[in-house]
Amino acid sequence: MLVFLVFNLLIQLSRGGDIGIYELKKGDFSIKVTNYGATVLSVMLPDRNGKFDDVVLGYDSIKDYSNGTTYFGALVGRVANRIGNARFTLNGVVYHLSANDGNNTLHGGKKGFSKMVWTVEDYQANSHITFTYNSPDGEDGFPGDVSVEVTYMLMDTDKLAIKMKAKPKNKATPINLASHTYWNLAGHNSGDILSHTIQLLASKITPVNKHLIPTGQIVPVAGTAYDFLQAREIGSRISELSDGYDINYVLDGTSKKHFNKVAMVHDSKSGRKMELWTNQPGVQFYTSNMIASVKGKFGFIYHKHAGLCLETQGFPDAVNQPNFPSQIVNPGATYEHIMVYRFTTE
Numbered sequence: 001m002l003v004f005l006v007f008n009l010l011i012q013l014s015r016g017g018d019i020g021i022y023e024l025k026k027g028d029f030s031i032k033v034t035n036y037g038a039t040v041l042s043v044m045l046p047d048r049n050g051k052f053d054d055v056v057l058g059y060d061s062i063k064d065y066s067n068g069t070t071y072f073g074a075l076v077g078r079v080a081n082r083i084g085n086a087r088f089t090l091n092g093v094v095y096h097l098s099a100n101d102g103n104n105t106l107h108g109g110k111k112g113f114s115k116m117v118w119t120v121e122d123y124q125a126n127s128h129i130t131f132t133y134n135s136p137d138g139e140d141g142f143p144g145d146v147s148v149e150v151t152y153m154l155m156d157t158d159k160l161a162i163k164m165k166a167k168p169k170n171k172a173t174p175i176n177l178a179s180h181t182y183w184n185l186a187g188h189n190s191g192d193i194l195s196h197t198i199q200l201l202a203s204k205i206t207p208v209n210k211h212l213i214p215t216g217q218i219v220p221v222a223g224t225a226y227d228f229l230q231a232r233e234i235g236s237r238i239s240e241l242s243d244g245y246d247i248n249y250v251l252d253g254t255s256k257k258h259f260n261k262v263a264m265v266h267d268s269k270s271g272r273k274m275e276l277w278t279n280q281p282g283v284q285f286y287t288s289n290m291i292a293s294v295k296g297k298f299g300f301i302y303h304k305h306a307g308l309c310l311e312t313q314g315f316p317d318a319v320n321q322p323n324f325p326s327q328i329v330n331p332g333a334t335y336e337h338i339m340v341y342r343f344t345t346e
Ligand SMILES: *[C@@H]1O[C@H](CO)[C@@H](O)[C@H](O)[C@H]1NC(C)=O
Pocket: 067, 068, 069
């Protein structure tokens, strides 16, 4: 309850008074979102005995979301993930972006869509909510005006769809949106996700340098700690990596460019299972390696590996990597990104 009192207080205090919390509910399945960063605040799911838990990490107040560096639940853009040296060249023009991750741009830059107050376009509590945002020419250094739309929709009593759309109005620009939700199927406050089982339907990754910028290579996962083609525990080989998983997987369905299954995650303690489909070529698998004593919902402290992210996306730094699928969208064209999650127990 505390979390909502705090939010209500902040709604009253916020300039313009236009930050709100919106619930979607179908049967017992419910989520809460806010137009601040088009952010997912909570997802309530039953375990195999019918006990409900909130399975996404988050903060207690909008102030924490605005000051935070974790992107909990946020919709990130204009270009999700990293752009090396905060610059790229398009049609002969060099664009300088805002650097917010060493010399690189992360999740759009210093402003980023995740720190914007979006407009509530349409809200039906038993089905969906649509947020819109108009990103101006030059925002964080990107070219051209872009209108952006994201819809969160409950389908049946076990599926959540996230539909993202963006239209450049006057200049070609890279667009790569992502939903940055941190999942812990045992409950957001249950500890780490290392005993969750994951399957990733991806036989290649895009390796990165020490600044987490892709080298441009696309390499097979077979025989390495990155191989999750068969379901296994996230923690089973994590000690072979310096920090944990934070890598873009090349989805096996990429070349087909249609809706593909990406991943299955299962927590044997609660029985909760999550499956994910998308139309995107990649997914960033991140195991909260940089979360260190972050004060979250109800004052709970999140530690390293407290959650996992499956950020479906185009490949990182694609604007500077000629062999990666292009993210350039021209005026008149529409960027479309769909994710569907299905939640069950077993
Ligand atoms: C903002 O976040 C930083 C850490 O990222 C923290 O040190 C600081 O206390 C926070 N400020 C407020 C006002 O919450």
